[in-house]
Amino acid sequence: MAKALVTGGGGAKGAFAVGALLTLKKRGLFPFDILSGTSTGSFIATLAAADELEILRSQYLSVGPNDVLAKQNIVANVLNGKAFLFDTYPLLQLIRQTITQQIFDKIMADSAPTLCITAVSLQTGLPTVFSNRDLIPQPNNEYLVKKLSSLDMLMSALLASSSQAGFTPPVIIDGEQFVDGGHRDVIPTRIVVDLGAEDVTILSNNPSAQFTNIRHYSDLLDVVLRVIGIFLQDVRESDIRLLNDFLMPKGKRAMVVEPSADLDEENPTGLRFSPPLMASWMVLGEIRANAAVNNVIGPPPPKV
Amino acid sequence: MTASLKYIVVWVLLASVLVLQVDAQTACKSKVEGYILRLKGALQNFIPDPGSDAARDQYLQSLRQINPGLYDKVRRLSLEAKEKMDEDASWLACFQQEFLNIQPSDKDENMILWSSHLFKRFVTLDYISPEFERGIGVHVDINQGAADLGKSTEAYSFAGRLLLSYTFSKERTGTGGTVRLMGGISTYYYDSEFNFFANPRVEYRIKDLGNKLTTFGNLKVIIDGNFGETWIAGAGIGVELHNFGVQVLYQRQGEVKNSHLLVGLFYRFLK
Numbered sequence: 020m021a022k023a024l025v026t027g028g029g030g031a032k033g034a035f036a037v038g039a040l041l042t043l044k045k046r047g048l049f050p051f052d053i054l055s056g057t058s059t060g061s062f063i064a065t066l067a068a069a070d071e072l073e074i075l076r077s078q079y080l081s082v083g084p085n086d087v088l089a090k091q092n093i094v095a096n097v098l099n100g101k102a103f104l105f106d107t108y109p110l111l112q113l114i115r116q117t118i119t120q121q122i123f124d125k126i127m128a129d130s131a132p133t134l135c136i137t138a139v140s141l142q143t144g145l146p147t148v149f150s151n152r153d154l155i156p157q158p159n160n161e162y163l164v165k166k167l168s169s170l171d172m173l174m175s176a177l178l179a180s181s182s183q184a185g186f187t188p189p190v191i192i193d194g195e196q197f198v199d200g201g202h203r204d205v206i207p208t209r210i211v212v213d214l215g216a217e218d219v220t221i222l223s224n225n226p227s228a229q230f231t232n233i234r235h236y237s238d239l240l241d242v243v244l245r246v247i248g249i250f251l252q253d254v255r256e257s258d259i260r261l262l263n264d265f266l267m268p269k270g271k272r273a274m275v276v277e278p279s280a281d282l283d284e285e286n287p288t289g290l291r292f293s294p295p296l297m298a299s300w301m302v303l304g305e306i307r308a309n310a311a312v313n314n315v316i317g318p319p320p321p322k323v
Numbered sequence: 324m325t326a327s328l329k330y331i332v333v334w335v336l337l338a339s340v341l342v343l344q345v346d347a348q349t350a351c352k353s354k355v356e357g358y359i360l361r362l363k364g365a366l367q368n369f370i371p372d373p374g375s376d377a378a379r380d381q382y383l384q385s386l387r388q389i390n391p392g393l394y395d396k397v398r399r400l401s402l403e404a405k406e407k408m409d410e411d412a413s414w415l416a417c418f419q420q421e422f423l424n425i426q427p428s429d430k431d432e433n434m435i436l437w438s439s440h441l442f443k444r445f446v447t448l449d450y451i452s453p454e455f456e457r458g459i460g461v462h463v464d465i466n467q468g469a470a471d472l473g474k475s476t477e478a479y480s481f482a483g484r485l486l487l488s489y490t491f492s493k494e495r496t497g498t499g500g501t502v503r504l505m506g507g508i509s510t511y512y513y514d515s516e517f518n519f520f521a522n523p524r525v526e527y528r529i530k531d532l533g534n535k536l537t538t539f540g541n542l543k544v545i546i547d548g549n550f551g552e553t554w555i556a557g558a559g560i561g562v563e564l565h566n567f568g569v570q571v572l573y574q575r576q577g578e579v580k581n582s583h584l585l586v587g588l589f590y591r592f593l594k
Contacts, residue, residue: 020361042402076416078514079438080416081412084448084449085450090452090536090537090538091538092453092538093533093539095565104537105536106452160335229376233375233377234377240534240535279333279432280372280375280436281375282377282439284375290536291443293448294408295405295408295446296446297577298415298416298419299435299439300439302422302431302435303432303436
């Protein structure tokens with residue numbers, strides 16, 4: 020029975036998933052056969068597939084806003100035909116520093132788990148799964164698959180999977196423009212279902228229920244961000260429903276690790292890269308993962 | 324080397340590694356333990372996390388009124404985390420690691436939810452401004468206005484300039500400078516003729532125009548001097564929208580003590 024880990028999107032909020040992942044490792048839930056990630060989750064899935072959790076931890080504890088995004092002058096971008104608010108050259112640099120040839124080789128080794136990174140093609144409008152394995156495309160055409168053939172392609176896929184359309188530039192791979200996988204799959208369960216995984220752990224950086232807010236939205240940006248948050252919630256719910264529809268007839272349920280409340284209501288896509296905040300989210304991820312594991316397999320044996 | 328000696332060497336090495344690890348853990352603990360205890364102490368009287376930012380903000384506002392001492396304490400603790408993190412790169416890793424070691428319980432989750440909200444509200448980490456991009460640029464402007472403002476001899480005034488500039492930035496290339504040094508030639512039309520000057524200028528970015536996600540320009544202060552047969556010098560303010568903008572200059576002219584109030588348009592090439 021294939022065992023899968025699904026890591027959802029959420030930008031800086033990915034620190035929560037990293038904390039949860041560290042706990043899963045401590046509690047002996049590693050290794051996984053399939054790792055599927057979107058956006059920040061694709062970065063987490065990749066380093067988890069290479070069993071480099073310490074690198075992951077230190078990255079999410081040290082990354083500041085300018086290590087990921089470069090704020091832009093919108094007048095300059097409009098005049099220069101750049102369809103985005105933030106440039107991602109710092110993120111690309113970060114990916115280049117982190118995802119080395121050694122990590123790529125580990126991921127491509129036969130013994131490595133199946134890695135799936137989801138991005139969305141602007142041309143086809145479909146999710147595209149970049150994988151270290153030759154995946155067979157499904158006849159229903161719900162998504163496309165591409166085999167990772169080089170370190171450069173892996174880095175581009177990671178950047179593409181994290182490139183929130185409108186906020187950051189699309190990434191060109193094989194002549195096609197790709198944007199954040201979260202536009203179609205915030206929690207990329209589709210491929211996990213098709214690969215037949217029945218033991219599934221989901222690390223979601225958002226709670227299952229949309230938060231209710233008592234405030235009045237008056238600022239244009241606030242309204243736009245709130246609407247994005249509502250849209251993402253709908254995508255997330257569909258992703259989990261898809262998995263449950265697959266697992267429930269088999270009498271199984273996915274183990275979902277998620278925060279009890281929204282981690283950052285003002286930044287639904289996770290654009291607030293603040294190390295102390297991310298450190299606290301990481302601790303929260305550890306606490307929530309411990310609680311979820313305790314529910315499923317019971318508490319750890321007492322220390323002697 | 325005999326087999327027993329090999330075992331002894333291996334055991335000594337393992338023990339050394341263990342001692343080093345314990346030392347590192349102890350050092351980590353001592354770095355953050357005091358901070359975590361103070362944070363826990365300050366937050367223990369907070370209400371259970373209400374589950375939304377708006378409700379948390381409401382509580383913080385009421386705390387500010389009812390218990391300003393505690394409010395100030397948690398604000399300072401949040402800022403202290405940022406200071407410690409800036410001073411010592413390993414501090415956050417120790418914070419994350421030691422927090423769970425001290426007391427993993429439901430109460431800690433409440434505390435972490437509150438502390439993350441405090442970090443959100445009191446520790447601001449901004450994106451570097453895209454304004455005043457570092458590098459060499461060329462500035463041209465044309466201005467018109469009034470000379471001898473307020474006098475009975477008030478007259479038409481015109482000025483134009485072509486300047487080479489360099490924008491300084493301490494941050495990474497291409498972003499976030501505050502000072503721009505410029506030099507070139509200018510011409511002022513007064514007394515029915517064009518007069519030419521050497522024109523040094525300093526510009527200082529004082530405010531970005533935009534929001535947390537993007538900018539559309541900046542507000543800058545201008546110090547501008549023109550030196551030739553006489554001198555014309557003064558200050559002004561400019562609104563720069565990417566590479567074009569408007570400026571208002573007020574300048575005094577040499578010994579004659581005339582003034583020029585000019586409104587102009589400028590354009591910048593390159594940076």
